[in-house]
Amino acid sequence: MTPLRILLVDDHPVVRAGMRALLTSRDGLDVVGEAASGEQALDLVAAERPDVVLMDLRLGAGMDGAKATAAIVARPDPPRVVVLTTYDTDTDILRAVEAGASGYLLKDSDPEVLVSAVWAASRGETVLNPDVAQRLYRRIRSPRVDLSARETEIVSLVARGLSNRAIAKELFVTEATVKSHLVHVFSKLGVDSRTAAVAAARERGLID
Amino acid sequence: MTPLRILLVDDHPVVRAGMRALLTSRDGLDVVGEAASGEQALDLVAAERPDVVLMDLRLGAGMDGAKATAAIVARPDPPRVVVLTTYDTDTDILRAVEAGASGYLLKDSDPEVLVSAVWAASRGETVLNPDVAQRLYRRIRSPRVDLSARETEIVSLVARGLSNRAIAKELFVTEATVKSHLVHVFSKLGVDSRTAAVAAARERGLID
DNA sequence: TCCCCGGTCAATCGAAAGTTGGATTCCGGC
DNA sequence: GCCGGAATCCAACTTTCGATTGACCGGGGA
Helix, strand or coil: CCCEEEEEECCCHHHHHHHHHHHHCCCCEEEEEEECCHHHHHHHHHHHCCCEEEECCCCCCCCCHHHHHHHHHCCCCCCEEEEEECCCCHHHHHHHHHHCCCEEEECCCCHHHHHHHHHHHHCCCCEECHHHHHHHHHHHHCCCCCCCHHHHHHHHHHHCCCCHHHHHHHHCCCHHHHHHHHHHHHHHHCCCCHHHHHHHHHHCCCCC | CCCEEEEEECCCHHHHHHHHHHHHCCCCEEEEEEECCHHHHHHHHHHHCCCEEEECCCCCCCCCHHHHHHHHHCCCCCCEEEEEECCCCHHHHHHHHHHCCCEEEECCCCHHHHHHHHHHHHCCCCEECHHHHHHHHHHHHCCCCCCCHHHHHHHHHHHCCCCHHHHHHHHCCCHHHHHHHHHHHHHHHCCCCHHHHHHHHHHCCCCC
């Protein structure tokens, strides 16, 4: 049987070396490339046609892991993409899953788990870390809120500590308008103050 | 010449494998142990007596990297500790340096940089990532602010979105007291609103 | 010892923030 | 076409926040 062809995507050389070391010591697994950025990952997917891509979500500057994942699975006859990351915030997970990832693992997973996840992904199965699965479940139950572009913009400025007046000046509207947007934000997030809105928006990954 | 004895400390198996792979391929370097926690690191330092410890700052549950570093350098004839981490917030850096770290590198550093940093540390030199050095410099110039325990507690609650009244209830004090603390926080951070205080405290790593 | 600092509280006042209600525009569906 | 909904905008009103001043207590360090 031909070995499974694997592409590693991570902006940290140390992590790439670690994945390579953990995977190449296994029979039937072949690391055919390493990419340090999303752009490079796309090139290597086209050139090497791997079976499985191990993808970090945070890739420093440029395209992030979720975007790169989406671009990869949009290709004809795409490889499976398994996300392997340190972060487990709701939004990160949701974005990765929406982008079409076949798995979501945390970097503190056991090497065994990692290897079996790669195999499972190659068979078309979906592999989720238990914590991650639980978060996803919670998220699906609670209705998805999304703020309009304007609202997000304003909450971001609030989070930076600007007053309504300062925000109004920044966006060339009146203070009343800023307040009005904030009222809508408050109701969408189920809070009743700017600080709580920032906390809620941050928790749901709507800002930052 | 006897090889340099190195101990790896990181809670992520992948990262440990990566460091091991990058270091063991070099002449004169010998990885003598791996620890997944601060407690384990202390044991292994005592048992293996390494020359250099590569230490992650975030170690999951239990003792964090800064504490572990401090405990290690407090030993008789201690090894050099080089911090190797993903995070580069001001507080992390400062805590590591204060704990007695001989170096501070980011995980996106080149393997070459990593290797030469290990050698430099073994010779007693201090190795700082340029970004890190710059942050340290900025930090030293701007007078160090630190909030009292009570003040930090209150800012954290503000960051969670609580009103003064709610904070007062939470801490069993009156609203006047909360306001009084916030006045001090505002003046220490150079801001004039609760949201700006949260932003400033977050930026300086005083909360979260 | 005395003084300073951290934590506690009170009263007041002006300035933000938050509430209510309403206007306009744009867009997709019946 | 017409309607409903959502996004953006605005103004007047009420509440909370923040500034200011002043006070009390307890625990260290000079």
